[in-house]
Amino acid sequence: MIEANGLTRTFRAGRQSIAAVRGVDLRVEAGEIVGFLGPNGAGKTTTLRMLTTLLRPTSGTARIAGADLATASREVRRRIGYVAQYGGTDPNALVEEELFLQARLYRIAAAPARRRVAALLEELDLGGLGARPVGSLSGGQRRRLDIALGLVHEPPVVFLDEPTAGLDPHSRNNLWEHTRRLRDDNGTTVFLTTHYLDEADALCDRILVIDHGRIVAEDTPANLKRQLAADVLTVAVVGDPDAAQRLLAGLPGVRQAAVTSTGDIQVTLADGEQGITDVITALSGAGFGVRALQLARPSLDDVFLNLTGRELRDDPRHPSAPIPTTEGTEHVPAR
Numbered sequence: 576m577i578e579a580n581g582l583t584r585t586f587r588a589g590r591q592s593i594a595a596v597r598g599v600d601l602r603v604e605a606g607e608i609v610g611f612l613g614p615n616g617a618g619k620t621t622t623l624r625m626l627t628t629l630l631r632p633t634s635g636t637a638r639i640a641g642a643d644l645a646t647a648s649r650e651v652r653r654r655i656g657y658v659a660q661y662g663g664t665d666p667n668a669l670v671e672e673e674l675f676l677q678a679r680l681y682r683i684a685a686a687p688a689r690r691r692v693a694a695l696l697e698e699l700d701l702g703g704l705g706a707r708p709v710g711s712l713s714g715g716q717r718r719r720l721d722i723a724l725g726l727v728h729e730p731p732v733v734f735l736d737e738p739t740a741g742l743d744p745h746s747r748n749n750l751w752e753h754t755r756r757l758r759d760d761n762g763t764t765v766f767l768t769t770h771y772l773d774e775a776d777a778l779c780d781r782i783l784v785i786d787h788g789r790i791v792a793e794d795t796p797a798n799l800k801r802q803l804a805a806d807v808l809t810v811a812v813v814g815d816p817d818a819a820q821r822l823l824a825g826l827p828g829v830r831q832a833a834v835t836s837t838g839d840i841q842v843t844l845a846d847g848e849q850g851i852t853d854v855i856t857a858l859s860g861a862g863f864g865v866r867a868l869q870l871a872r873p874s875l876d877d878v879f880l881n882l883t884g885r886e887l888r889d890d891p892r893h894p895s896a897p898i899p900t901t902e903g904t905e906h907v908p909a910r
């Protein structure tokens with residue numbers, strides 16, 4: 576559904592040449608939800624702007640929903656929805672007017688446009704808000720309107736730029752639910768950028784990590800965690816911890832075993848779920864009792880740090896604690 580080869584963009588800033596995106600290859604299948612992550616300045620926005628025809632690549636090619644970016648950019652625009660980080664909607668316009676206008680801009684005739692608006696209001700949980708001025712919506716409602724505006728022409732692919740930035744946790748969950756539904760009910764392909772690793776983990780089938788203009792990793796969240804960060808098991812044994820440590824250090828699947836200052840044994844495992852069984856079996860076979868066990872699974876933060884040497888959330892523009900919106904709670908209807 577999205578295929579890019581060697582996508583490159585260099586900017587000129589005075590005498591300087593800035594290689595923002597340096598040969599990005601990517602492939603997104605129909606119906607996938609793919610998260611595009613990277614530290615500040617990594618090249619996410621530049622890539623997104625190229626894929627959505629807003630910026631011409633310096634070199635490289637891409638096809639979106641079957642249309643070539645360079646030779647059929649108008650067709651690309653027709654086949655994609657793009658939800659920018661800051662929607663430019665007039666705050667005084669009414670919600671349904673905005674949607675209707677957008678539908679008309681896509682040359683949808685008046686009667687079907689009205690039907691489409693009604694369906695979208697329902698789909699994105701905005702029923703009853705059609706006659707409200709856009710400026711009166713809460714943060715979560717506003718983001719859902721932005722998404723509805725991007726979906727008016729029923730595009731098979733939608734690009735979301737930081738869809739939940741600044742929303743409170745409840746509104747973020749609600750938006751994830753809507754994004755999943757887009758894919759599950761309509762088969763829409765979703766390509767999104769995010770600064771929230773928990774969002775990428777919870778929502779995305781696959782993650783692409785970009786750093787210094789190049790893709791440095793791509794896989795499912797689970798595989799990335801397995802490959803790039805380890806599970807750590809802390810065991811408290813009844814018996815001599817040094818002897819237990821020597822025993823555990825020799826087990827297959829154990830990368831490292833060390834006795835901590837409190838006399839526990841910290842075991843780094845390639846695969847925590849399998850490893851925990853092997854550790855217990857080996858300890859009890861050698862006559863050690865087990866007083867306590869604790870397994871720490873890696874997070875995408877660990878993966879990210881390993882890959883880029885940087886935290887994803889070290890930018891004050893993207894605080895780790897989401898800024899609450901005026902809306903306290905939003906109802907996610909049971910499905």
Ligand SMILES: Nc1ncnc2c1ncn2[C@@H]1O[C@H](COP(=O)(O)OP(=O)(O)OP(=O)(O)O)[C@@H](O)[C@H]1O
Binds near residue numbers: 594595613615616620
């Ligand atoms: N119009 C421009 N002129 C010059 N340099 C630019 C321009 N746009 C982006 N850059 C540079 O290209 C690099 C990549 O920027 P880009 O905005 O794509 O990163 P990003 O990953 O989206 O970052 P952020 O998370 O901060 O939004 C940065 O070094 C940026 O300063």
